[in-house]
Amino acid sequence: MDISPARISVPTEAKKGDIIAIKTLFRHPMETGYRVDRYGKPIPRRIVKRFSVTYAGDVVFAMDFTQGVAANPFIAFHAVAVETGEIVFVWEDDQGKIVTERRTLTVAR
Amino acid sequence: MKDLVKSLALIPILALPPSSASADPLPSGTTFQSTAIRAQQADEGANPGMLWVEAGAKLWGRTEGSAGKSCAACHGPAEQSMKGVAFRYPAVEPTTGHLLNLETRINLCRTKNQKAAPLAYESGELLGLAAFAARQSLGLPIGVRIDGAAAPFYEQGKAFFYRRRGQLNLSCAQCHVDNAGRKLRADTISHGLGNGYPTYRLEWQTVGSLHRRFRACLFGVRAVQYDFGAPDYLDLELYLASRAEGIAIETPAIRP
Numbered sequence: 001m002d003i004s005p006a007r008i009s010v011p012t013e014a015k016k017g018d019i020i021a022i023k024t025l026f027r028h029p030m031e032t033g034y035r036v037d038r039y040g041k042p043i044p045r046r047i048v049k050r051f052s053v054t055y056a057g058d059v060v061f062a063m064d065f066t067q068g069v070a071a072n073p074f075i076a077f078h079a080v081a082v083e084t085g086e087i088v089f090v091w092e093d094d095q096g097k098i099v100t101e102r103r104t105l106t107v108a109r
Numbered sequence: 110m111k112d113l114v115k116s117l118a119l120i121p122i123l124a125l126p127p128s129s130a131s132a133d134p135l136p137s138g139t140t141f142q143s144t145a146i147r148a149q150q151a152d153e154g155a156n157p158g159m160l161w162v163e164a165g166a167k168l169w170g171r172t173e174g175s176a177g178k179s180c181a182a183c184h185g186p187a188e189q190s191m192k193g194v195a196f197r198y199p200a201v202e203p204t205t206g207h208l209l210n211l212e213t214r215i216n217l218c219r220t221k222n223q224k225a226a227p228l229a230y231e232s233g234e235l236l237g238l239a240a241f242a243a244r245q246s247l248g249l250p251i252g253v254r255i256d257g258a259a260a261p262f263y264e265q266g267k268a269f270f271y272r273r274r275g276q277l278n279l280s281c282a283q284c285h286v287d288n289a290g291r292k293l294r295a296d297t298i299s300h301g302l303g304n305g306y307p308t309y310r311l312e313w314q315t316v317g318s319l320h321r322r323f324r325a326c327l328f329g330v331r332a333v334q335y336d337f338g339a340p341d342y343l344d345l346e347l348y349l350a351s352r353a354e355g356i357a358i359e360t361p362a363i364r365p
Binding site: 003004005007009023025026027029030070071072074076 | 149152154155156157159160163167168311314
């Protein structure tokens with residue numbers, strides 16, 4: 001399916017100082033590289049290598065994945081609302097495919 | 110095993126017609142899951158099945174086939190047109206007299222109305238569209254027709270459910286009626302209902318159809334597995350939906 005594999009839940013508005021919950025789902029096979037197909041041929045490894053998130057230009061979350069993570073990873077974390085800005089989510093897999101999603105958080109003081 | 114054998118004596122009694130609408134609905138399969146799974150299922154931001162629902166929403170608006178139409182071009186917003194559709198399925202399509210479930214009904218629109226190739230049964234696209242369509246009936250109670258043109262399909266589905274099969278010589282009912290609520294290895298056997306399908310199964314690491322679940326149970330008793338969308342499975346799906354009368358649609362559910 002050539003459809004964006006990301007699903008993001010993040011508030012669009014917050015008050016300065018609020019702690020906001022950010023939840024992400026990413027459709028990806030997370031193929032370990034340890035399995036073989038029915039002819040005994042190894043299935044090449046294909047995993048998300050790195051997931052990173054910036055908010056108003058600063059890195060607020062980053063994670064390196066291994067083949068121990070199941071398919072369609074769900075990652076949730078918290079951040080503090082400091083200023084109105086863009087939250088940029090980047091997933092990069094080991095075949096070099098990069099998926100970027102952007103959301104804007106408006107912060108009232 | 111001894112309990113299974115003992116419970117065989119009950120089969121003639123259990124082979125009564127399905128409970129009438131007034132009887133309490135059976136508990137959904139979700140009630141047998143861990144609190145962690147139930148919480149994840151209920152949270153749209155954490156339920157991985159929502160990835161398929163969202164893909165289905167995008168496919169809904171995509172123009173396909175030589176008729177040059179998207180689903181939305183004919184049906185408008187799914188939030189309105191698909192609300193209250195899934196809980197009536199499987200249903201008999203009046204012009205052909207065929208029994209269709211949501212997946213085969215969608216594929217009929219693909220071929221007849223969009224003039225496009227049918228989608229493979231277990232493809233991400235068809236699972237996405239079916240999950241998206243069913244999601245519009247979230248929380249609404251299942252109520253299928255089993256009378257009139259649907260009656261013969263219902264009878265065949267019911268017969269399938271009670272027929273022993275496979276090397277283990279077990280019927281669906283011996284597990285999902287006689288032993289519901291009891292353990293089979295790490296699983297608690299549920300009533301075997303389809304109200305959460307297409308469902309995200311952790312073992313599959315993907316969303317799968319109810320027919321995939323049928324195939325898994327038939328594999329378990331070492332019986333013949335039919336093809337996805339096979340008439341026998343459609344009949345069985347109708348019988349399961351009649352057993353699920355009054356239970357809310359939970360698509361996409363999560364199962365271990």
